[in-house]
Amino acid sequence: MAPAPGKNCGACTMCCTALEIPELNKAAGPACPNCLASGGCAIYASRPQVCRDFECEWLTDRTLSPQLRPDRVGTILMEADDTDEYRAVSAPGRPLAWRHPMVFAHLVRVAKSGRTVVAKAGLSSWRIFASGEWGPTV
Numbered sequence: 001m002a003p004a005p006g007k008n009c010g011a012c013t014m015c016c017t018a019l020e021i022p023e024l025n026k027a028a029g030p031a032c033p034n035c036l037a038s039g040g041c042a043i044y045a046s047r048p049q050v051c052r053d054f055e056c057e058w059l060t061d062r063t064l065s066p067q068l069r070p071d072r073v074g075t076i077l078m079e080a081d082d083t084d085e086y087r088a089v090s091a092p093g094r095p096l097a098w099r100h101p102m103v104f105a106h107l108v109r110v111a112k113s114g115r116t117v118v119a120k121a122g123l124s125s126w127r128i129f130a131s132g133e134w135g136p137t138v
C-alpha cells in the first residue's frame with residue numbers, strides 16, 4: 001500500500017526503535033544501529049525486506065491526522081502480522097503513551113467497529129474495549 005496523499009515519515013523513526021525486529025536481532029526499545037540521529041536509515045538502499053515492507057497505519061490511512069504521527073504521540077498504529085489484532089505499539093520507555101487522548105479515542109473507535117484492539121509496549125500488553133474500558137491481557 002502506498003502512503004496516503006500528503007503523508008510521509010518525515011522525522012519519525014518510531015518503527016526503527018519501538019518495534020522488535022527479529023530479522024535484525026533487534027529488541028523493542030533501543031534504536032536500530034542503522035538509525036541516523038538526523039532521521040532516516042544509514043543503509044536505506046540496502047535495508048532488509050522487512051524494513052521495506054513496513055508501513056504503519058498512520059502513513060497509509062488518510063483519515064489519521066498529522067498530530068497522530070507516531071513520533072508525536074509515542075505510539076505506532078499498525079496491523080498485527082500474526083493475528084487479526086489492531087495494535088498500538090508504544091516504546092518500552094513510554095509504555096502508556098497509547099493513553100494519549102487522541103490515540104485512545106481512535107483505539108476505542110476501532111474497537112467499536114468490531115476489531116480486537118491491543119496496546120503493547122515491550123512484553124506488556126493491554127486490551128482496549130468498545131466501552132472505553134481497558135486492562136492488561138492475560
Ligand code: SF4
Pocket residue numbers: 008009012013014015016054055056057058059069070071076
Ligand atoms: S512509524 Fe510509520 S511514520 Fe514512523 S517511520 Fe515508521 S512507517 Fe514512517
Ligand code: SF4
Pocket residue numbers: 015016021032033034035036040041042043044047048051
Ligand atoms: S535497517 Fe534502517 S529501516 Fe531498518 S530498522 Fe534499521 S534504521 Fe530502520
